[in-house]
Amino acid sequence: AQSVTQPDIHITVSEGASLELRCNYSYGATPYLFWYVQSPGQGLQLLLKYFSGDTLVQGIKGFEAEFKRSQSSFNLRKPSVHWSDAAEYFCAVGAITQGGSEKLVFGKGTKLTVNP
Amino acid sequence: IAGITQAPTSQILAAGRRMTLRCTQDMRHNAMYWYRQDLGLGLRLIHYSNTAGTTGKGEVPDGYSVSRANTDDFPLTLASAVPSQTSVYFCASSRSGGNQPQHFGDGTRLSIL
Numbered sequence: 001a002q003s004v005t006q007p008d009i010h011i012t013v014s015e016g017a018s019l020e021l022r023c024n025y026s027y028g029a030t031p032y033l034f035w036y037v038q039s040p041g042q043g044l045q046l047l048l049k050y051f052s053g054d055t056l057v058q059g060i061k062g063f064e065a066e067f068k069r070s071q072s073s074f075n076l077r078k079p080s081v082h083w084s085d086a087a088e089y090f091c092a093v094g095a096i097t098q099g100g101s102e103k104l105v106f107g108k109g110t111k112l113t114v115n116p
Numbered sequence: 117i118a119g120i121t122q123a124p125t126s127q128i129l130a131a132g133r134r135m136t137l138r139c140t141q142d143m144r145h146n147a148m149y150w151y152r153q154d155l156g157l158g159l160r161l162i163h164y165s166n167t168a169g170t171t172g173k174g175e176v177p178d179g180y181s182v183s184r185a186n187t188d189d190f191p192l193t194l195a196s197a198v199p200s201q202t203s204v205y206f207c208a209s210s211r212s213g214g215n216q217p218q219h220f221g222d223g224t225r226l227s228i229l
Contacts, residue, residue, distance in 0.1 A: 034217060043120075043206055043220035044159075090158065103149070103174065104218060108158035 002027045002095035006107035013081050014115045021076040021110050023091035032094030033074040034104065035065055039087045047089075050074065061085070086114045119143070120221035122207050128227045129197050137192040137224050139207030145219070146212040148190040149174075150182060152203040153223070159206065165190055166212060197228045 003026045013019055025031055032051055036044040048059025055067040065076045074091060088111045092104040123138045141148065146167045151159040161174030165184040179201060181193045190209075194201055204225050208218040 036220075041222070043222045044208075044218075045220070046217045049217055102147070102212075102216075103161055103164060106159040108156060 002093055002105045004091050004093050004105055004107035006089075006091055006110050008110045009108070010111045010113070012113040012115060015083050016080050019076075019078045019081045019085070019112070021089050021091075021112070023074045023076065023107060024072050025074060025091070025093045026072065027093050027095065031074075033065075033067060034092040034094070035059065035063070035074070035076050036090045036092065036106075037061075037087045038090065038109075044090060047076070081112075081114055083114045083116065086112055088112070120207055120209055120219060122205075122221035122224050124224060125222070126225040126227075128229060131197055131199055131228055133197050135194045135197055135226070137194075137205055137207075137226070139190045139192070139221060140188050141190075141207075141209045141219075142188065143209060143219065144187060145209035146187070147210045147216075148184065149208040149210075149218060150180070150190070150192045151206045151208065152176065152201075153206060154203050162192065162205075199228045202226060202228045 005024045007022050034049045035047040038044045047063050048057050050057050050067045058064050063078050088109045090109045091107045095105045120141045149164045150162040153159050160176045162180050163182040165171045168187050171182050204223045206223045207221045210216040210218040
């Protein structure tokens, strides 16, 4: 079965520092991978996605992620964090339901706190 | 502005009552989804619909039902609410095929007492 693991429940960084959020997935075929961000009281917003091709993908808000098949990872990075990046981040993998439909399987999320 | 509208934004409900959460999208997406989000558990799929007239069960469907009479609307019904259904509920939609990214509403915070 498909699964996503985000090993870090909570990460705290200082404003201006670099950031890396970890994501490991389990999926038998070539995965479709996503990162979403959720601000308090809001729904999830898509940051970036990987379907195929270049393994380094660029997203919105200065985020990027790198797909590493050998490590089953899709880590999210940002060179310099801003206070407005404080939010919860979810990694997700595209999967197939028992009925043959497509769905997303989400990790449990990483909450990011940014110190001034 | 195109997107997904969920209503109500929050609700407090007595156990045993019936409740319908509404979800409407104006992006003409074929696929729609309902998730619940609980602390420490992330998002779990309740029900989904690939196209109008069809629905399917997700990871945690018990106690919930859905219908998809048209493309735009995908209501979620709790026939007899129980306290364990206290959660934040998110509706999402996507184009069909190829694991398209999903677009999310702002959620409904539901408390069952």
